Amino acid sequence: MRVTATKGLTAVLALLLGGYVFVVGPHLAGEQERGRTAAIDAALPPTTGIRPTPADGGGGPAPTFPARGEVFVGIMTDEGVHDLTEAARFTRRTGHRPQVYEFSLDWASDRFDARLIDNVARRGMMPLVAWEPWDHREEPEEEQLRGEQPRYRLSRIIDGAFDAYVRSWAEGIASLGYPVGIRLAHEMNGYWYPWCEQANGNRPGEYVRAWRHVHRIFERAGATNAVWVWSPNVHYENATPFEGLYPGDAYVDWVGLSGYYGTTGRENYRSFDAIFSASERRLRRITAKPLAITELGATDAAGRKAEWIAGMFRALPRHPRIIGVIWYQAFRVIDWRVTTSPESVTAFASGVSAPRYRTPWSPDAEPRRRL
Structure with missing residues (x-):
């Protein structure tokens, strides 16, 4: 040829x-x-080990995290537990290693994987799982429809439809030994998730029943190292009241809040106190549990992000109940990242350099469960 x-x-x-x-x-x-x-x-250099040493092994009592009078500063990223690149970039730019690393995992696609969680813990960051009972891959663009996933109705969680899955996580968390935060079904006082009582055919009272059901499975599995974080959105007009959604002090270790300066429809400047103080007072009426701000961020659309960050660090000492804040270091419609400008980085680095924000986390630490 x-x-x-x-x-x-x-x-x-x-x-x-x-x-x-x-x-x-x-x-x-x-x-x-x-x-x-x-x-x-x-x-984020790995530490030598992640399995805690028994407190009676001669080393004295376990340290408390955060130490009394101190506040942790963590982050949450889009990449989450699968990629720590953004966490490393944040650390290099601000000079602050986050003591808590929060990441989202959903019940449809995320199975328990000790390697991924260990990878966070061995870098000196307490893992905090935003554990979401839905399939995020089916999230519609229309916000009003985000909460409609009948498979994940609260009644199905209560009736045991997901017990095998929950048990696999409970047993997995128990096997780790060190503390892991479980931020189960957050922002439940809104309407935009399938576990919200305002959505998905759910009924009043079912959120508490579902939370307690999941908690009991962890108890039976011996997962006493789970740190239960009940985390509503900051209260707003037409939100479901906190009181009817709180599972009770026996089922919660930390309470949390989500709040942002500059969300769509609320672009006017609002300080840290303006966003969080009213909701903090509401929480104080139902529980004395420690408070962690589990999601916060600020827009730079008006060029005031650095101002907002500096104001946050000035405000925090006036809130002794707050034991930690977690910055949403991600771009989701709005670029919430600290690192959007040199001015924001400088403001954050300056604020977080205060000794009260340097409380270390280690696998041996006992999470503060009371103020």
Whole structure:
């Protein structure tokens, strides 16, 4: 068969492409992955171990986290537990290693994986799972429809439809030994998730019953290292009142709040106190549990993010009940990241450098369960 110039060129190109796909491409991908891992290790160096030492092993009582009078400063990222690149970037830019790392996992697609959670803990950050009973892959663009997933109605959780899945997590968390935060079904006082009582055909009282049901499964599995974080959105007009959604002090370790400056429809400047103080007072009427701000962020649309951050750090000492804040270090419709401008980075680095925000976390630490 006669080989033409065109056929010969095609063969050469095919050979080169094959070489790239099967040899060069994987090599470059491997180099990129090793570079990414090295950058994460440099900013968030792993510690020597993650299995806690028994308190009676001669080392004295376990430290309390956070220490009395101190406040942790953590972050939450879009990549979550699967990629710590943003956490490393945040640490390099601000000079602050987050003591708590929050990440979202849903009941439809995320199985318990000790390796991923260990990877957070061994870097000196307490893992905090925003554990979501829904399928986030089916989230519609229309906010009013986000809460409609009949498979994840609260009644199905109560009736045991997800018991095997919950039990696998309970047993997995128990096997870790160190504290892991469980922020179960957050922002339940709104309408935008399937576990909200205002959505998905749910009925009043079912949220508390579902929470207690999941909590009991963890108790039976011996997962006493789970730190239960009940975390509504800051109260707003037409929100479901906190009182009817609180599971009770026997089922909660920390209470939390989500709140942002600059959400759509509320772009006017509002200080930290303006966003959180009223809701904090409401919470104080139903529980004395420690409070962690489990999601917060600020827009820079009006160029006031640095001002807001500086104001937050000035305000926090006036809120002795707050034991920690978790910044939403991500771009979701709005760029909430601290690192959007040098001014914001400077304001954050300056504020977080105060000694009260340097409380360390270790696997041996006992989470503060009372003020």
